[in-house]
Amino acid sequence: MQLIFWYNIAALYPVIAFGLPFGGPSLALGSANVLITPLCAALLGLSLNEAAYMAEIIRGGIGSVDKGQYDAARALGMNGTQLMGLVILPQAMRVVLPPTGNQGISMLKGTSLVSVLAISDLLYSAQIIYSNNYQTIPLLIVASLWYLLMTTILSFFQTKLERRYGRGFDTAPRRSRRSKTRTAS
Template identity: 65%
Template structure:
C-alpha cells in the first residue's frame, strides 16, 4: 500500500525569460540591413560594372602598393622610436624623461594633417639642412631642404613621428605591466639587464603591447590616406586622379574603400594569430581540447 509522502515538491519549473524589446530591435535591424543591401544592388548609380573594371587597374594597384609601403616604413620607424621614447620616459634622468614627455605631448596634441603640411613646407624655415659643430662651428654636411624633404619624405616623417608618440605610451604600458618583483628576482639570480629584458620583461610585455600595436597598424593604413594632400599617388589619390578624369566619383571611391577593407581584414587576421602566439597558454598543445571539453567533476 502506497502512502502519500509528506515531503514538499521541490521541483523547479524554469520559465524562460522573454525579451520582447530584444526581438523588436533585431527585427528593425534586419529590416534596415535588407533595405541597405537592396538599395546598394538595385541603385544603378553605384555603377558596379565600373567598380569591377577599375578594381584591378594598374593605377589603383600602384597606389595600393605605395600605401602599403608607406604603412610598413612608417610603422617600423614609429615602433623603434616609440621604444626609445618609452625607455627615456622611464629613465631616472629628469632631462631624458622630460624630453620624452614633451615629445609625446606635442605630437599627440597637434593634428596629423597639420604635421604633414608642416614637414612638406619645412624649407620655409630651414632652406638648408646642415650637420656640423654647434655654436657657429663649420658645417660638415649641408643640403638643400627642397631636395631632401620630398613629398614622400615629408609623408614618412609626418606619419612615423606621430606614430612614435602613441607607440611610446603603448610600450611603456607593456613594460609597466610586468610585476617589479620578477625583475628583482632576476637581479637576485645574477641575471644581467639584457637577460632580464629578453627573458623576463619582453615575453610578458608583448602580451600587452601586441594588441594595441596591431590596432595602430590598421589605423596607420587608413591614416596614410591623408598624404593625398601632398599629391602623393597613394590609393586614395590614385582614385582621385581617375575620377577627376572620368567623373565617376562614387565608383572610384568604392574601389578605394574595397581595397582598404580587404587589407584591414587581412591585417586583423594576422593580428589574431600573433596575439594567440603571445597568449599565456599558447605553448599548451591541449588548450583547444580543454576548452571544448565539458567539465565532468563530481559525476559518476
C-alpha cells in the first residue's frame, strides 16, 4: 500500500514545498510528479516500512540487556556515549542480529513488489521478457532461482555474523561432568 500511496502522492499534494513551517517562506518548490519518481516512491515505501520494523528490533535488543550492565558501567564512570558504545550495543547485537538478518532477507523478497510501479527490478525484467517471448513459467522459475540464490547468500553471511556475536554464549545444553568422563574412556 505504501508503494502505491507514494507513487500517487501527486493526487493529494500536486505541489511539494520545502521551507519553514507555519506559513514561512518556501525554500524549494516543485511538482510532486517530478520530485516523486517511481524509483523515489519505491525507495520511500520500502525504506519507511523497513525503518519501522528495524526501530522495534533495535529497541527490543537494547531492552534485552540486563539493567545491571547499566549500573556497572555508571559505577565505572562511563558517560552515556561510552555506556552505549562499549557496553550496551555490543551485548544487544547478539539479540538484534537474527531478526535484522531476517528483515534484510524479507526486504530483498519485498523488492519484487516494486514491479507494480514499473521499476526495472528482477521480477519486472522477467515480465518484460516473457511478454515478448511468451515463456512465462520458465522465466518466473529463473527469477525465483535468482531470489533463492540471493537469499541463500544473505543467510550464509547472517549465520556467520550470528556466530561471531554469539561467541561466549553457549546455547547447546551442557553435559554433566560424569557423562564427559564416560565418553572419554
